[in-house]
Amino acid sequence: MELKFILESLLFSAQKPMSVKELREVVFNAATAEDADEAAQPFKKTRDEDLTAALEELVREHETAARSYRLACVAGAWQFVTQPEFSPWLKTLVGVKTRPTRLSQAALETLAIIAYRQPVTRAEVEQVRGVNIDGTMQTILERGLVEQSGRAEVVGRPALYSTTPLFLEYFGLRGLEDLPAADELRRIPVEKPLAPITVDAGLATAPPDQLQLVEMPPAAIEEPPAPTVAETQE
Amino acid sequence: MELKFILESLLFSAQKPMSVKELREVVFNAATAEDADEAAQPFKKTRDEDLTAALEELVREHETAARSYRLACVAGAWQFVTQPEFSPWLKTLVGVKTRPTRLSQAALETLAIIAYRQPVTRAEVEQVRGVNIDGTMQTILERGLVEQSGRAEVVGRPALYSTTPLFLEYFGLRGLEDLPAADELRRIPVEKPLAPITVDAGLATAPPDQLQLVEMPPAAIEEPPAPTVAETQE
Amino acid sequence: MPEYKVQFEVFEGPLDLLLYLIKKEEVDIYEVNLTKLATQFIEHVDLMRAFDLEVAGEFLVMASTLMFIKSRELLPVEQQVVVENEEDGEDPRWELIRQLVEYKKFKDAAAQLQTLEERQEHIFPRLPGKIEFVSEPVTPAKPEVGIFDLLNAVNAVLKRFQLKDAGTREIFEDKWTVSEKMEFVLTTISVQGGVKFSELFELAANRAEVVCTFLALLELIRLKQLACIQPEPFDEIIVSRAVPMAAVVEAPAENAEASQPSPATDETPATDDETPQS
Numbered sequence: 158m159e160l161k162f163i164l165e166s167l168l169f170s171a172q173k174p175m176s177v178k179e180l181r182e183v184v185f186n187a188a189t190a191e192d193a194d195e196a197a198q199p200f201k202k203t204r205d206e207d208l209t210a211a212l213e214e215l216v217r218e219h220e221t222a223a224r225s226y227r228l229a230c231v232a233g234a235w236q237f238v239t240q241p242e243f244s245p246w247l248k249t250l251v252g253v254k255t256r257p258t259r260l261s262q263a264a265l266e267t268l269a270i271i272a273y274r275q276p277v278t279r280a281e282v283e284q285v286r287g288v289n290i291d292g293t294m295q296t297i298l299e300r301g302l303v304e305q306s307g308r309a310e311v312v313g314r315p316a317l318y319s320t321t322p323l324f325l326e327y328f329g330l331r332g333l334e335d336l337p338a339a340d341e342l343r344r345i346p347v348e349k350p351l352a353p354i355t356v357d358a359g360l361a362t363a364p365p366d367q368l369q370l371v372e373m374p375p376a377a378i379e380e381p382p383a384p385t386v387a388e389t390q391e
Numbered sequence: 392m393e394l395k396f397i398l399e400s401l402l403f404s405a406q407k408p409m410s411v412k413e414l415r416e417v418v419f420n421a422a423t424a425e426d427a428d429e430a431a432q433p434f435k436k437t438r439d440e441d442l443t444a445a446l447e448e449l450v451r452e453h454e455t456a457a458r459s460y461r462l463a464c465v466a467g468a469w470q471f472v473t474q475p476e477f478s479p480w481l482k483t484l485v486g487v488k489t490r491p492t493r494l495s496q497a498a499l500e501t502l503a504i505i506a507y508r509q510p511v512t513r514a515e516v517e518q519v520r521g522v523n524i525d526g527t528m529q530t531i532l533e534r535g536l537v538e539q540s541g542r543a544e545v546v547g548r549p550a551l552y553s554t555t556p557l558f559l560e561y562f563g564l565r566g567l568e569d570l571p572a573a574d575e576l577r578r579i580p581v582e583k584p585l586a587p588i589t590v591d592a593g594l595a596t597a598p599p600d601q602l603q604l605v606e607m608p609p610a611a612i613e614e615p616p617a618p619t620v621a622e623t624q625e
Numbered sequence: 626m627p628e629y630k631v632q633f634e635v636f637e638g639p640l641d642l643l644l645y646l647i648k649k650e651e652v653d654i655y656e657v658n659l660t661k662l663a664t665q666f667i668e669h670v671d672l673m674r675a676f677d678l679e680v681a682g683e684f685l686v687m688a689s690t691l692m693f694i695k696s697r698e699l700l701p702v703e704q705q706v707v708v709e710n711e712e713d714g715e716d717p718r719w720e721l722i723r724q725l726v727e728y729k730k731f732k733d734a735a736a737q738l739q740t741l742e743e744r745q746e747h748i749f750p751r752l753p754g755k756i757e758f759v760s761e762p763v764t765p766a767k768p769e770v771g772i773f774d775l776l777n778a779v780n781a782v783l784k785r786f787q788l789k790d791a792g793t794r795e796i797f798e799d800k801w802t803v804s805e806k807m808e809f810v811l812t813t814i815s816v817q818g819g820v821k822f823s824e825l826f827e828l829a830a831n832r833a834e835v836v837c838t839f840l841a842l843l844e845l846i847r848l849k850q851l852a853c854i855q856p857e858p859f860d861e862i863i864v865s866r867a868v869p870m871a872a873v874v875e876a877p878a879e880n881a882e883a884s885q886p887s888p889a890t891d892e893t894p895a896t897d898d899e900t901p902q903s
Contacts, residue, residue: 163480165458167477170481172752187480194478224399225396236754239400242392243396243401247400250405463748472750475744481749493743500731502738522638
């Protein structure tokens with residue numbers, strides 16, 4: 158029995174990444190258990206160097222095999238991971254497919270305001286955004302990202318809205334305190350500019366050649382425009 | 392992107408065994424999602440035959456690679472499993488499997504008859520075994536390995552019994568056709584030797600080669616008995 | 626049926642005992658001397674009784690069948706009794722052999738199932754941890770920037786001030802207003818055409834100013850004056866003027882020649898046949 162295959166079978170079946178230490182413990186325990194299997198006993202004195210060497214060899218072998226998965230070491234823990242190019246199918250598998258299309262910019266703004274100012278009334282959000290938010294509120298309510306959390310003690314007792322746990326999940330946040338710049342944004346009231354500064358699109362002053370480099374027509378958004386990418390990639 | 396690698400990555404990441412149907416659905420959904428990845432789209436029309444062929448190829452490839460795990464199909468669902476020789480370490484890792492106690496010889500015999508002759512009445516099983524099977528039937532019914540599957544259209548309309556999917560899972564069988572020497576045992580009206588049976592051992596009339604076919608050496612149990620199966624399979 | 630328990634430890638039934646006896650004789654089922662077998666069977670039944678084991682009815686039925694066969698053998702053919710149930714002169718010896726052969730096959734099959742049963746105890750399925758695709762960045766290049774990307778970016782900028790501010794907690798006058806910053810942002814972009822997100826904050830004196838600038842940015846985006854683009858996931862966000870509707874027509878041609886930066890796949894995957902065999 159080769160050590161590398163033992164480690165492979167362990168990493169293959171483990172529910173979570175395993176460190177060299179954890180692997181050593183399993184190999185040791187299997188060798189010294191009361192009813193230890195004969196095959197397991199010779200590995201009693203396996204050292205960390207042996208383990209590391211075997212793991213490195215496994216990495217090489219799986220790399221050569223070039224299958225849809227590979228052995229990887231992340232933060233000192235070893236695990237099998239799938240190659241990134243299979244993510245479209247894996248996402249479908251784990252049900253990200255049910256994750257609806259991306260939120261619109263309007264919905265994101267509404268959501269951001271609710272997230273930072275919760276609990277908040279619809280009127281307050283509208284005041285900050287300067288537009289009617291009936292549509293976007295409905296969207297984010299339906300998607301379960303916000304919910305009614307009470308009623309404000311003011312005239313008419315309007316509904317108060319807060320974000321839901323799903324909101325945190327959707328954005329990969331551990332908690333509301335994880336929101337970027339939470340402190341500042343909670344405190345500073347957005348001052349509405351007295352007048353829209355440049356509403357008129359015609360006032361663009363940038364020379365055309367510059368514009369072409371930087372400005373991107375909505376159509377170009379899907380694919381990153383080649384020149385810009387090349388410049389900024391590294 | 393090759394289909395087999397897509398399936399491999401799915402089975403590699405799935406939390407449970409997946410049937411061809413489930414795999415087809417994932418491949419289809421990934422291809423037709425609103426924001427479907429370009430790489431996923433070409434697999435929209437993948438047929439079950441394509442999937443099965445790809446899976447069979449994967450099985451062969453992993454068998455050839457001879458690593459610590461393999462791709463297996465149990466009860467019509469595909470999954471990666473470790474090779475049995477690594478169980479000393481895996482037991483140490485995940486703890487001893489919580490498998491029910493092993494079946495008694497009597498239960499195994501009853502189960503074998505039901506498996507090969509299903510659907511079958513209790514009386515038919517008793518006839519083959521030559522004993523009353525009330526006790527063993529109760530055991531295997533309770534363990535969910537067999538179930539009542541109808542009633543025979545004969546006097547008294549006795550219950551008919553069949554094996555369950557759990558039966559296949561318990562023994563790690565892909566399907567009923569995977570039962571060892573299935574063809575032979577399903578229909579065996581035993582051929583009557585031409586001459587009457589000998590009173591005296593010396594007068595044996597049955598040719599030895601015929602006899603050898605009938606008796607199965609226990610050694611052949613590990614692997615499905617290759618020659619016998621091969622001859623009768625097609 | 627308490628009586629079965631004891632017997633089953635020894636033999637699964639009369640057929641099992643018969644097979645055992647045949648095996649002991651080292652002859653094939655078809656070759657077995659049934660007369661001899663009958664004698665041995667009855668001996669064993671007697672033995673079981675002697676050991677005070679309860680003997681099930683099936684053993685007694687089998688014993689009588691064997692006795693019948695044995696007695697028939699002793700008579701010349703013409704004197705043999707014709708049994709009522711015997712169709713086309715069915716030979717009870719053959720009937721027993723047939724039953725034995727059939728039972729033997731299933732007994733073998735049961736042994737194979739047992740092997741499979743034991744084998745399954747040593748097979749462990751792969752139970753991978755759940756994959757999670759929670760955070761958006763996993764999705765490949767979608768350069769349009771969401772509000773949270775911006776927030777993340779400004780957070781990074783703010784962190785730079787965290788250390789600076791740590792010691793001196795002065796109270797700043799609110800020297801900046803969002804309106805002013807909106808003008809600042811627009812001016813900067815007009816002059817430079819487009820700026821990196823972080824450049825907008827380079828001159829900021831403290832966190833309050835950063836926040837002000839950021840809110841200005843948000844407001845301008847809302848007014849559709851600005852567009853934020855992230856060429857690659859995690860790349861620096863580029864802030865530029867939103868394209869006026871009229872200008873769209875002119876722009877696209879430039880982007881047509883999108884390069885195909887597919888990195889040469891020199892490490893061509895080995896064919897699967899080459900995977901190491903051990």
